[in-house]
Amino acid sequence: MTSTASTASADLLRRAEDGDIAATSMLMTALEADTDRAREIRTEVHRAGGNAHVIGITGPAGSGKSVLVGSLVRELRSRGKRVGVVAVDPSSSISGGAILGDRIRMQGLTMDPFVFMRSMSSRGWLGGVSRATVDVVAVLDATGWDTVIVETVGVGQAEVEIVSIAHTVAVVSVPGLGDDIQAIKAGLLEVADVHVVNKSDLPEANKTASELTSMLMLSMQDSGWNVPVLSTAGLEGQGVPELVDTFEKHLDWLRSSGEYDRRERRAAEARISATARDLLIERLRGSGENQGFVDAVDDVVARRRDPYDAALGLIASL
Ligand SMILES: Nc1nc2c(ncn2[C@@H]2O[C@H](COP(=O)(O)OP(=O)(O)OP(=O)(O)O)[C@@H](O)[C@H]2O)c(=O)[nH]1
Ligand SMILES: [Mg+2]
Numbered sequence: 001m002t003s004t005a006s007t008a009s010a011d012l013l014r015r016a017e018d019g020d021i022a023a024t025s026m027l028m029t030a031l032e033a034d035t036d037r038a039r040e041i042r043t044e045v046h047r048a049g050g051n052a053h054v055i056g057i058t059g060p061a062g063s064g065k066s067v068l069v070g071s072l073v074r075e076l077r078s079r080g081k082r083v084g085v086v087a088v089d090p091s092s093s094i095s096g097g098a099i100l101g102d103r104i105r106m107q108g109l110t111m112d113p114f115v116f117m118r119s120m121s122s123r124g125w126l127g128g129v130s131r132a133t134v135d136v137v138a139v140l141d142a143t144g145w146d147t148v149i150v151e152t153v154g155v156g157q158a159e160v161e162i163v164s165i166a167h168t169v170a171v172v173s174v175p176g177l178g179d180d181i182q183a184i185k186a187g188l189l190e191v192a193d194v195h196v197v198n199k200s201d202l203p204e205a206n207k208t209a210s211e212l213t214s215m216l217m218l219s220m221q222d223s224g225w226n227v228p229v230l231s232t233a234g235l236e237g238q239g240v241p242e243l244v245d246t247f248e249k250h251l252d253w254l255r256s257s258g259e260y261d262r263r264e265r266r267a268a269e270a271r272i273s274a275t276a277r278d279l280l281i282e283r284l285r286g287s288g289e290n291q292g293f294v295d296a297v298d299d300v301v302a303r304r305r306d307p308y309d310a311a312l313g314l315i316a317s318l
Contacts (some may be wrong), residue, residue: 016143031135048142056162059172071237084140200231
């Protein structure tokens, strides 16, 4: 029975590799539903992966990430790449940004069979990156998509955790927002492989770019990769070919410097840890009726035990 199941999964994967979008979506849906079948699929998907260039585009809400992603997709298509796009927690009403789907549609890219787009919620798993997002990226990677772009929104953890799925992280900022630079300073400087000053048609774009450049000089680590600051703007995608060139250069550098392997290891560590934590908690709690867990809750509430001691006791009882 197992071998039939795995054959079915392998078939599905082969169809997805041949460009069958329905099969690609079925793989993603099966993983999200997390059935027994999902385990088979995850094995096949993981075995077939490791080929795509995964690019994270992150930055404050409303900084024009989706417009930029649309232009990136167009540029990458003109270079013959198959491009997958994953938007995590797409546009809030606060930023006034449109959902990524609208941006892609605006650029006339929806009919292109070599563009795949999916929106995800940002329920945290690896910080702000959901497990479903990790799975969707893995499926695209395993089924022949050359470049996978992941757009994440918000400031803080979500952006930092993008490092655990992307090879190349571009941090987007916009001119004239001093606070943004502060936010970048606080947490994002180390995660950026490339800085993008977007909306460079606005006043003070040069000032923002030079602020970033001097900040980078102050924090310069000798990694062998000099984090560039690029400017982009608008629906016409000004500066986007240069940005794509930079992404390609970064991937070359990752491969030639050994940093690619270090990042793969870091991502594997993060995923094993997150999965182990989930599995452990699942086993400790059972389906909500594990008597040992209920007793532990009683003990902690009654202050007979502290939570640390209770957790250790439960783990020891496995
Ligand atoms: N002036 C100017 N406006 C831009 C540019 N790019 C995007 N915008 C505008 O900025 C707003 C937000 O654009 P989005 O691409 O939706 O921004 P986002 O960062 O994806 O937004 P969220 O996903 O909600 O975080 C829209 O009103 C865009 O028209 C640009 O290069 N210049
Ligand atoms: Mg967006």
